[in-house]
Amino acid sequence: MPFSYEFARPALTVDIVVFALDEADLQVMLIERDLEPFAGRWALPGGFVRVEETLEEAARRELQEETGLVNIYLEQLYTFGEVERDPRERVVTVAYYALVNLQGHNVRASTDARNAAWFAVSDLPDLAFDHEQIVDAALERLRGKLRYQPVGFELLPRKFPLRQLQHLYEVVLDRELDKRNFRKKMLSMDILVELNEIEKDVAHRAAKLYRFDKAKYDRRTRGGFNFEV
Amino acid sequence: MPFSYEFARPALTVDIVVFALDEADLQVMLIERDLEPFAGRWALPGGFVRVEETLEEAARRELQEETGLVNIYLEQLYTFGEVERDPRERVVTVAYYALVNLQGHNVRASTDARNAAWFAVSDLPDLAFDHEQIVDAALERLRGKLRYQPVGFELLPRKFPLRQLQHLYEVVLDRELDKRNFRKKMLSMDILVELNEIEKDVAHRAAKLYRFDKAKYDRRTRGGFNFEV
């Protein structure tokens, strides 16, 4: 044991709640544990923080190692420090949440040794440790954030019809929105650009595609504008 | 060195940004460091997390040891994990912020060995480590929280005139509010109770005192009500 300290230290880990949106549901990526404790149970991707990396670096590294995801939206959520949250020893975990769009990223459905899979948040299996609590906190945070920051676009492909954007809000906020009011609101904020492009391969009238204009959003924000749905 | 681990571990600390309100300003409690690094500089109260206590317990313990404050509003803020934030070794800190009212609590202006004092947030001295960044984050969080959660009352005595409540909002949000609109809004939320009591020892017409009715707030909240200023 080469590393010795005068006082006992908790172990420090990161865990990441990765959200994605499929046709119907908001989903979370889970990894099947192969080791005790909780062997065979599903858990959040994550792992130990190394002394030479920041917390966010640790989160991104683990994400890459365990799910293949790189370069995605990532934000610190909360730090969980209950004494008995890991039955082996004291482990404090800094939880992050991430948003990805399924189209744009090549998510390894299954990785190295471990088994990774998406689960609908409304139908999660029993999770290891306090990971259910972490997912709950992430979901609550996402719901709050979605309403006053333009983070929802991270869950969509770069080009999307308004319908899909509304669907996102309905799924995450878990309530129906009025189509006309939603469009009016979104378009009036003037942070979307209408593309000269329409949906393809749909069995009905194809919708116009839009793109979130981050530069414009940033400009408007500096001018005192506040995103709100 | 009795505690050995297979891999190097960051040290884990808590730091607390304690806010209070005096007549004019929002203030933060700082402690003068007597040890290197940053000896003589002002810093946030805080210290190492013990393996047998939760993060919040650690924060409350340090707060009591260093400032004498007990039983106050405390909420986790963010975890700071830059690699070089402490020049000695890797230290990750879980930051909390606290709200106190100066009347209700007996704050040791000066403690044991260390020197503790209040500073206006608008006029802080140079701080040790990345503590300025932590204060900034706490202030931003407080500003956000104040608008949609009734946390402001934690900074006031139990009985207060509406004027004082408005003043609090003006100081923290750093902008003037219209007196009539503010009163209308606050009273219309129906979470304050008017007491049969008025201010004493003021050199002008004495204002009615109010008290925040938490029970009523909780009831209203369950009914779908949302606090917002």
Place this chain on the structure above:
DNA sequence: CCAAAAGTGTTAAAACTACACCCATGA
């Protein structure tokens, strides 16, 4: 009687909500 803050209503503008039909497209 003066200074200081308490207390109080109205109006115009803006934002929000509810609501229904025709259109374009591919099957």
Place this chain on the structure above:
DNA sequence: TCATGGGTGTAGTTTTAACACTTTTGG
């Protein structure tokens, strides 16, 4: 030609913002 979702406007209501004077009290 039918099923599916795309796209659009209005009216009533609520919320917000702006604004000034009279009252009470102690000094």
